Amino acid sequence: MTVALVTGVAGQDGSYLAERLVAEGAEVHGLVREGEHPEGLPREVGLCVGDLGDAEGLADLVRRTRPDEIYNLGGISSVAYSWQHPVETGAVSGLGAVALYDAAWRLQEDSGRTVRVLQASSAEIFGTPDRTPQDEGTTVRPSSPYGAAKAYAHQMAAVYRARGLGVSACVLYNHESPRRPETFVTRKITAAAARIAREGSGTLALGNLDARRDWGWAPDYVDAMVRAVRHPVADDFVVASGATRSVADFVAAAFAAAGVDDWSRHVTVDPRFVRPADPAEQVGDPRRAREELGWGGTIAFDEIVGRMVRHDLALLTV
Template sequence: MTTAFVTGISGQDGTILAAALAADGIEVHGLVRSADEEAQQRTVLPAGVVLHLGELTDRARVGELVDSVRPDEIYNLAGISSVAYSWEHPTVTGEVSGLAAVGVFEAAWSLQERTGRAVRVLQASSAEIFGRPDRTPQDEGTTVRPISPYGAAKAYAHQMAGIFRGRGLHVATTILYNHESPLRPTTFVTRKITAAAARIAHEGGGTLSLGSTAVRRDWGWAPDYVDAMTRALRHTTADDFVVATGVTHTVAEFVETAMRHAGVADWEAHVETDEGLVRPADAAEQIGDATKAHEVLGWRPTVTFDELVGRMVDHDLAIVRGVA
């Protein structure tokens, strides 16, 4: 039986991935930070998923777990998930999203060297590594030049994946553009928007505070992107793959679509700008060219922007109506 080890299993992507792997008959192990997190995940993960306590930054613990689990597949999804948080905590971001990822690669490489068994690793990279990109749309050859602590940490891990690939470790990376689902916490702007749209529709009024609504992003459906991860890891040759829809929308368009789906007509009357939410530096537009993933992995997105927003709003409407 194939065995997989997933860091970040308690996040959106990790939860979706664990369910998909278990459905394929794979033995799934996951890393969680606390007993509370472990208890929470047991209510949402399939039976049989084994959870292990530990910090991603504890290289000895990660190495110990990799040695004991002896996974065939490792998915490193853990890390700081907020660009805004990274500005407030740049050192922690570098340790968790950068250095700790290399600790995962090192543990996998050491296991492979000692046992002679191939270990495959997937590093969840990010479009933030491109910062203000030198080309639009961005592809795997776009210059890596991040402009945020989050992007810098992810860039380090991304480039170290290539270095370990040169050492003989099968490390594939998926350069993920924004991808959403109802599993996103409301600290993410997309879920903040859909939750607010549901609340405003249900209560008949209210406001939504946002930073810049002019920022453009390439938004996709999270389960589609998780599918790309497994395809990238299992492909014959480890490589880098941009995972994106190739279509962008502004935050304002996201708000308008969410409000309209919830039944709120005059969306602009419910939105106010909070300068405190504007990031010190932000890429104005990110759009990915996933041609390589299409041609090499046979991957394509299956859910449109309007469908994605609608599914999230429906979920939040069910919550405010007490039927979720």
């Protein structure tokens, strides 16, 4: 039986991953923070209280659970938060990942068996990219504390690969689902579209409507991570749709799905929501993931947004 350890198990990706692994018959351990009580996870998941900022605690957790696969999905999830808390972001999303690599390497050395690690990297490591679309060879030059922390973890994955640990890093572009919390702009948009459709009025305050992102379906991206960690050769893989849309495009799709014709009457731009440094366009080239992992997206952009809006409309009728 495969034993898996998942950090960030309470998040969007972690919950989809836990469901998949349990369905496969794996023994799943999930890291949660003190006081965190995630709902909806399979009852088979063993919850372990801990903190990615606690290197000794992580090492002890790896020794106790003895996982075959480690999925590091946890960490600071907000670029905006990282600007306000750069030290914490570095400790949790950067050093925390390396603590897991080191614990996995030591378990592998002590046990004599293979331990595989998946690092959930981010397109934010590219900052303002030197090429479009971005691929695995794009220069890493982050433009935010979040991106810098992820970049350190990403580059240390290669260091530990050279040391003999099978660490694969999936450079994940934006990926959404109804499980996104409303602290993310995409879910903020779909929840507002649903509310305005129900009430017939209201406004939505956003930042840069021209920012362009590459959006995909979260369960597809979880599938890519599983394929990557089990690939015979550990490597970096860009996981993206290969298409770019603006925030305004996302807003238009959400309001259309909610049945609201003129979204511009309900949307205002608030400077408070504009990032200090906001990459104008991020779009990934997923050819390596397609060719080596046999991976591909299954849900189109409009359907992703539509599913989120329908979920938020349903919540308003409960």
